[in-house]
Amino acid sequence: MGIFLSVSKILYALIIVCFVIFIPITKHNNKYVIYNINQTKITYLFLVISSIILIITSTNEKRLLIIQISLVMLILLIITNFLKDNYLKNIDVVIANSINFLLCIGIVMLMRLNIDLAQKQVNWICISFMLGLLSILIMKTKLPFRKMNVLYLILCYLFLIAPFIFGVKTLGSLNWVRIYGFSFQPSEIVKLIYVFYLASEFKGNFSFKKLVNVSIIVFSFLLILVFQKDLGAALIYFIAYLILAYAYSSKEIIMISGLLVGYLGAYLSSKFFFHVQERIDAWMNPWDFIDTQGYQITQSLFAIIAGKWFGTGLNNGMPYKIPIVEKDFIFSAICEEFGNIFSIMLIAIYCIIVIRGINIALGISDKFYCFLALGISSLFGFQTFLIIGGVIRLIPMTGVTLPFISYGGSSIIINMTMMMIVQYCALRKGDNIVENEK
Amino acid sequence: MKSSIKRIKIIYILLFVLLMVHLLKTIILETNGISVNPYNTRMNKIDESIIRGNILDKNNKILATTIVEDSIKIRKYPYNNAFCHVVGYSSRTKTGIEALTNKYLITKKWNVVDELFSKEFKSGANVVTTLDADLQVKASEILKNSKGGVIILEPTTGEILALVSKPDYNPNDINEIWDTISKDEDTNPLLNRITQGLYPPGSIFKIIPSLAMIEDNIEGDFQYVCSGQDVFDENIISCYNHNAHNLVDLSDAFSYSCNTAFSSIGVLLGGDRLKRTAEKLYFNKKIPFALDTSISKFNLDDKSPIKEIAETSIGQGQTLVTPYHMAMIVSSIANGGVLMKSYVVDEIKNENNKIIKKTIPEKLDELMSFDSSMKMQSLMREVVLKGTAKSLNFSDIKVYAKTGTAENETQIPHSWVVGFAEYNNKKICFVVLVENGGNSYSTAVPIAKKLISYYYNGS
Numbered sequence: 078m079g080i081f082l083s084v085s086k087i088l089y090a091l092i093i094v095c096f097v098i099f100i101p102i103t104k105h106n107n108k109y110v111i112y113n114i115n116q117t118k119i120t121y122l123f124l125v126i127s128s129i130i131l132i133i134t135s136t137n138e139k140r141l142l143i144i145q146i147s148l149v150m151l152i153l154l155i156i157t158n159f160l161k162d163n164y165l166k167n168i169d170v171v172i173a174n175s176i177n178f179l180l181c182i183g184i185v186m187l188m189r190l191n192i193d194l195a196q197k198q199v200n201w202i203c204i205s206f207m208l209g210l211l212s213i214l215i216m217k218t219k220l221p222f223r224k225m226n227v228l229y230l231i232l233c234y235l236f237l238i239a240p241f242i243f244g245v246k247t248l249g250s251l252n253w254v255r256i257y258g259f260s261f262q263p264s265e266i267v268k269l270i271y272v273f274y275l276a277s278e279f280k281g282n283f284s285f286k287k288l289v290n291v292s293i294i295v296f297s298f299l300l301i302l303v304f305q306k307d308l309g310a311a312l313i314y315f316i317a318y319l320i321l322a323y324a325y326s327s328k329e330i331i332m333i334s335g336l337l338v339g340y341l342g343a344y345l346s347s348k349f350f351f352h353v354q355e356r357i358d359a360w361m362n363p364w365d366f367i368d369t370q371g372y373q374i375t376q377s378l379f380a381i382i383a384g385k386w387f388g389t390g391l392n393n394g395m396p397y398k399i400p401i402v403e404k405d406f407i408f409s410a411i412c413e414e415f416g417n418i419f420s421i422m423l424i425a426i427y428c429i430i431v432i433r434g435i436n437i438a439l440g441i442s443d444k445f446y447c448f449l450a451l452g453i454s455s456l457f458g459f460q461t462f463l464i465i466g467g468v469i470r471l472i473p474m475t476g477v478t479l480p481f482i483s484y485g486g487s488s489i490i491i492n493m494t495m496m497m498i499v500q501y502c503a504l505r506k507g508d509n510i511v512e513n514e515k
Numbered sequence: 516m517k518s519s520i521k522r523i524k525i526i527y528i529l530l531f532v533l534l535m536v537h538l539l540k541t542i543i544l545e546t547n548g549i550s551v552n553p554y555n556t557r558m559n560k561i562d563e564s565i566i567r568g569n570i571l572d573k574n575n576k577i578l579a580t581t582i583v584e585d586s587i588k589i590r591k592y593p594y595n596n597a598f599c600h601v602v603g604y605s606s607r608t609k610t611g612i613e614a615l616t617n618k619y620l621i622t623k624k625w626n627v628v629d630e631l632f633s634k635e636f637k638s639g640a641n642v643v644t645t646l647d648a649d650l651q652v653k654a655s656e657i658l659k660n661s662k663g664g665v666i667i668l669e670p671t672t673g674e675i676l677a678l679v680s681k682p683d684y685n686p687n688d689i690n691e692i693w694d695t696i697s698k699d700e701d702t703n704p705l706l707n708r709i710t711q712g713l714y715p716p717g718s719i720f721k722i723i724p725s726l727a728m729i730e731d732n733i734e735g736d737f738q739y740v741c742s743g744q745d746v747f748d749e750n751i752i753s754c755y756n757h758n759a760h761n762l763v764d765l766s767d768a769f770s771y772s773c774n775t776a777f778s779s780i781g782v783l784l785g786g787d788r789l790k791r792t793a794e795k796l797y798f799n800k801k802i803p804f805a806l807d808t809s810i811s812k813f814n815l816d817d818k819s820p821i822k823e824i825a826e827t828s829i830g831q832g833q834t835l836v837t838p839y840h841m842a843m844i845v846s847s848i849a850n851g852g853v854l855m856k857s858y859v860v861d862e863i864k865n866e867n868n869k870i871i872k873k874t875i876p877e878k879l880d881e882l883m884s885f886d887s888s889m890k891m892q893s894l895m896r897e898v899v900l901k902g903t904a905k906s907l908n909f910s911d912i913k914v915y916a917k918t919g920t921a922e923n924e925t926q927i928p929h930s931w932v933v934g935f936a937e938y939n940n941k942k943i944c945f946v947v948l949v950e951n952g953g954n955s956y957s958t959a960v961p962i963a964k965k966l967i968s969y970y971y972n973g974s
Binding site (some may be wrong): 320323324325327378381382385386412417420421424425427428431432435436438439444447451455458462465466469470471 | 516517518519520521523524527528530531532533534535537538539541542545
């Protein structure tokens with residue numbers, strides 16, 4: 078067993094490095110086929126090795142469930158890869174493979190941490206694939222998405238106000254809604270509609286008046302979020318808006334003044350909101366608060382350092398010392414058990430997804446879809462930056478989830494849907510359809 | 516628009532690179548001794564697979580070691596009580612050198628093979644201390660059941676040769692006796708009295724006003740007629756046994772430890788002047804040292820009443836010192852005014868005897884000028900030649916000292932002697948304190964004599 082664990086440590090590091098560098102075996106005409114084959118094989122390999130290790134090192138009751146979940150995941154991957162290879166030829170293959178890989182890493186970690194959550198997560202993944210493909214089909218229809226700005230606006234307000242009516246307070250913020258036993262975060266769902274809204278407003282040429290109008294509306298969104306104490310979401314919405322406004326206006330001054338306003342907002346929120354100040358304290362001096370608000374982040378740091386380069390081995394670390402390890406701090410558990418070569422490459426994978434998303438935006442002349450892809454990539458990228466940054470103590474914790482890896486139904490579904498829409502935009506890449514807009 | 520988007524792309528790349536760099540930094544630098552933080556329970560797990568390294572004296576005699584009996588690791592201290600404070604123990608909490616060098620004792624240098632293939636029982640690094648086991652044991656034996664302690668160090672390098680605090684306990688039994696000794700408020704065996712015990716200094720404090728006079732260049736002119744006692748603003752200060760020392764200069768006053776002379780010196784100098792010298796000598800200041808130390812207290816200034824100045828000048832009043840602090844003052848006198856940073860860990864070697872870390876003697880501060888230190892030295896030499904420490908006058912070993920009999924809240928004063936000795940170019944600095952030991956010459960000085968003789972002559 079010892080030898081097997083040691084070998085697995087080397088293998089994991091090797092697997093993810095290969096995934097990121099996607100070593101082409103031969104110089105083939107179509108690079109993407111090679112990337113595709115290598116990356117999908119690596120993903121399967123990862124899933125299989127991990128399941129074996131988990132099966133060996135777990136108790137009997139868990140074993141059956143592990144086999145079950147791994148099989149479901151495997152079948153899911155095979156089906157989606159099949160669909161991807163045969164029906165959606167022009168999507169971004171690297172993004173698709175990366176998402177699959179991330180989902181596998183998440184499922185493996187969840188099986189290790191809490192097998193029940195893993196079961197639920199697999200279900201969410203299935204649903205999210207279906208919804209994602211559905212959204213591509215919907216996008217392919219002739220619906221005038223670019224013109225529905227009013228609809229998007231109404232939906233945004235509806236969902237954002239929902240917590241005030243149906244709301245359930247969790248952990249200090251009022252941003253969860255429970256209907257018929259299902260709880261979800263409206264601010265997560267609204268994220269997507271929000272991007273559609275911004276894209277539909279900014280699709281034309283630059284008009285200062287339009288910028289001001291949209292700014293006012295976005296400001297109202299932010300106010301609602303702040304009221305619900307969902308400051309992490311407010312931050313992400315704000316940054317996404319800054320980026321799209323900058324792209325829309327091409328004026329650096331917007332970005333700079335926006336950042337200053339943002340800094341002011343952050344400063345004010347730290348004065349008005351006690352838990353914000355707590356988080357800042359915990360970030361700056363975790364060792365002084367090691368018993369209280371600094372406990373999470375210090376345990377996270379212990380875990381990261383314990384992982385050294387190759388990790389302690391799957392199922393061999395101490396992740397339960399970190400509170401809420403299945404959601405926010407799952408990254409630290411990955412650092413500990415898979416090692417930091419693995420975790421650094423993991424950051425690279427997220428980076429690649431974001432950059433490729435932005436490249437897709439760059440390749441589209443139709444402004445609506447360009448902004449759609451840009452907005453989604455920015456949201457995705459900034460959220461990832463916030464959560465990983467918080468967990469490694471680069472910045473204070475902000476309570477957002479790690480896409481595709483953290484446990485959470487809303488998170489998986491929304492991120493998958495968003496990425497699928499980016500893939501749809503990829504299908505439109507290079508087309509010269511610029512529809513006439515004012 | 517496209518160029519803006521390209522810039523955004525670059526910003527995102529930078530953000531993610533920032534993440535990767537910060538993560539790398541965290542792992543490589545491992546700041547704050549994260550891995551040895553007591554809240555990090557992973558340490559216990561790593562601890563388990565390593566045989567804790569040995570702690571050795573300067574001649575490689577084993578002060579602490581781990582032996583494996585039936586797969587259970589037991590920490591053994593061959594010298595029992597003698598090193599219990601300075602070497603410490605390594606049970607659930609860690610103290611002394613065990614705590615100081617914990618990280619080295621339980622780590623092996625990282626290499627790939629070790630991380631991938633964990634072997635049963637690797638061994639941690641070994642710590643070579645500056646301590647001299649024979650000297651320490653001798654000091655511990657001589658002190659017997661007294662309360663107090665001894666510190667002996669080399670003033671030219673800062674190496675600590677012996678550090679004994681009594682009462683002590685047997686660290687081999689730490690788990691069994693923990694409940695008793697941790698709650699024992701009368702004797703408090705866990706306290707390291709040398710570094711953390713605060714005591715009235717008594718006459719050994721007279722070094723401070725003497726130094727002030729020397730620095731102001733007025734010591735040559737000083738003269739006082741001692742009639743055995745004197746009054747300072749309703750406060751009657753008397754010399755020991757009301758002995759009248761008659762006409763004294765500074766050297767006489769220092770050698771015979773004339774209280775009335777020093778009280779008048781104190782009043783002459785004033786509270787602020789005394790405070791200045793005291794604080795230059797690290798009163799009210801933390802002395803940088805690896806083991807925990809308490810800060811000596813000195814509370815005079817020009818606003819203090821005359822009677823307080825009078826009694827403070829002879830080392831009574833509110834002044835409190837640690838024996839360690841006194842050793843620092845004397846060691847700077849012995850070393851031309853330069854205080855070397857004291858240390859107990861000489862070097863750390865891995866299992867292949869390769870040196871991982873070596874302490875280089877380092878100058879900490881200059882407490883007085885070279886000339887002042889020479890003048891202080893001659894004052895202290897007179898104490899041994901004609902004054903209160905004549906029994907320390909060896910034929911070959913040159914000893915310099917100051918005695919002290921410090922009154923305290925009990926009837927029996929504390930017995931102090933501080934000083935240094937040199938012979939054959941080897942210098943040592945010593946402080947002996949016996950709580951409630953009575954007169955300096957009845958307890959502290961004989962102990963110092965035995966130890967000086969033992970160090971240089973082996974007996």
